[in-house]
Amino acid sequence: MFEDLSAKNKLSKKHTQHFRRCLALNRNSAGFTNELKELTYTLVCDKAEGAYIWDVDGNKYIDLTMGFGSILFGHNYLPLRNAIEEQLKINWSVGPISPLAGKLASEISKATGVERVAFFNSGTEAVMVALRIAKAVTRKNYIVYFKGSYHGTFDPLLTLKNNPVTNVAKEVVPGVTQSILNESYLLEYGSEESLDFIKRNKDKIAAVLTEPVQSRNPGVQPVRFLKQLRELTEENSIALIFDEVITGFRIDVGGCQKYFDIKADIVTYGKVIGGGLPIGIVAGKSKFLDATDGGCWQYGDSSAPSVKTTFVAGTFCHHPLAMAASLKVLEMLNDTGDNLLHNLNAATANFCNALNTNFKKRGYPISINHFGSLFRFITPGKTNMLYYQLLLNGVYIWEGRNCFLSTAHDPGLLSSLEENILLSCEQLVSQGLMKRKAQNESLLI
Ligand code: PMP
Numbered sequence: 001m002f003e004d005l006s007a008k009n010k011l012s013k014k015h016t017q018h019f020r021r022c023l024a025l026n027r028n029s030a031g032f033t034n035e036l037k038e039l040t041y042t043l044v045c046d047k048a049e050g051a052y053i054w055d056v057d058g059n060k061y062i063d064l065t066m067g068f069g070s071i072l073f074g075h076n077y078l079p080l081r082n083a084i085e086e087q088l089k090i091n092w093s094v095g096p097i098s099p100l101a102g103k104l105a106s107e108i109s110k111a112t113g114v115e116r117v118a119f120f121n122s123g124t125e126a127v128m129v130a131l132r133i134a135k136a137v138t139r140k141n142y143i144v145y146f147k148g149s150y151h152g153t154f155d156p157l158l159t160l161k162n163n164p165v166t167n168v169a170k171e172v173v174p175g176v177t178q179s180i181l182n183e184s185y186l187l188e189y190g191s192e193e194s195l196d197f198i199k200r201n202k203d204k205i206a207a208v209l210t211e212p213v214q215s216r217n218p219g220v221q222p223v224r225f226l227k228q229l230r231e232l233t234e235e236n237s238i239a240l241i242f243d244e245v246i247t248g249f250r251i252d253v254g255g256c257q258k259y260f261d262i263k264a265d266i267v268t269y270g271k272v273i274g275g276g277l278p279i280g281i282v283a284g285k286s287k288f289l290d291a292t293d294g295g296c297w298q299y300g301d302s303s304a305p306s307v308k309t310t311f312v313a314g315t316f317c318h319h320p321l322a323m324a325a326s327l328k329v330l331e332m333l334n335d336t337g338d339n340l341l342h343n344l345n346a347a348t349a350n351f352c353n354a355l356n357t358n359f360k361k362r363g364y365p366i367s368i369n370h371f372g373s374l375f376r377f378i379t380p381g382k383t384n385m386l387y388y389q390l391l392l393n394g395v396y397i398w399e400g401r402n403c404f405l406s407t408a409h410d411p412g413l414l415s416s417l418e419e420n421i422l423l424s425c426e427q428l429v430s431q432g433l434m435k436r437k438a439q440n441e442s443l444l445i
Helices: 002-008 010-019 077-090 099-112 121-138 192-200 223-235 255-260 286-293 320-335 339-362 388-394 409-429
Strands: 045-051 052-055 060-063 118-120 141-144 184-187 205-210 239-243 266-270 279-284 367-371 374-378
Touching: 002 010, 002 367, 060 409, 099 118, 099 255, 099 279, 099 320, 118 121, 118 239, 118 286, 121 141, 121 205, 121 239, 121 266, 121 279, 121 286, 141 192, 184 192, 192 223, 205 223, 223 239, 223 255, 239 374, 255 266, 279 286, 320 339, 339 367, 339 374, 339 409, 388 409
Parallel strands: 141 184, 141 205, 205 239, 239 266
Antiparallel strands: 045 052, 052 060, 118 279, 266 279, 367 374
């Protein structure tokens, strides 16, 4: 398989090698091991349409990466493309504010129930600002986040380890120095001890940041824990921040807040709402969002900004193309009155359940977890060859391994994808790269 895949991706590898000297791209050495050296590269693609991508060698793949979860309607979706092209004809400059920003804010408010909305460029930036305004409003310094979560690349969140006694996040990534982590607590997700810890440290904690369902662990949907967190943070003047960069506008138009019927104080969005263009959104209660602009006031009377502000800014924060794309995404979601997302969630559930049944039947030591249209394979061992075999068989899954379905993954495609995945497993078994489970052995699923 190694040689076959290397040959199939010849031009991707050649391109990677050619530009490595000047293109510093971490993905090109992600997970490097000597054994997998020849398969360590990022697929280079120049065409994407619907649920498919094409690499520079001309190979076609079913895409399960879907712009890291930013593409909900399939690649190059015509209505979205038209909306972007129309806006391109009108204006794509920044400086004065785009008239689309206010409109988009009010549409998001209507769709999700948030009171106020602020625009940025990425999920990382949204999370960074959410934490800043939480600290500004609560006048406390510490933040809590949870093991297993991913919130982007803001420094105080960039570690996977903590001090087991103090729970303070611990330096792991070079350059993310201990001093920048000293006001971050990293706790177990879903545990009673974490709730107790937050209670004990309530006077120091400004915010509890959580992906309601962790994208790296979509099988865990701890609604009781989330409700307990909501109560605890409410009682103790701690901001509850839902990071809905993945779940927002995907699990439901109203995101996890609606799905679990829990109102956070601050919510971050990104990905899907941008329709494939860069966007990050901080939304939520006025009490917190007012720290960006001083709150509401009117012309013609004695009112004035009344809330002390922190600092937020960014050259491209209300980029007209991103605003136009987001408005179109929202319009398309609203037009379907939730059906589109519900159907996609149901299709993903059927697809995952069918595969899990077949994995079990055939004794493959693999399972799939999903939440809405996000799913992940659970594979044994550290390195797993499934992703390489799938790539060889025409299915693309990026290095982070979160998989996403879009509305372009129609029933016909899903059934051939299912066959492809089962065939890939069988091929791994026959090459000795995966061991079938004995009939009586308990399976992972
Ligand atoms: N939060 C979550 C839950 C994410 O999944 C991501 C990115 N995958 C981010 C934040 C960061 O978003 P971005 O990559 O746009 O900075």
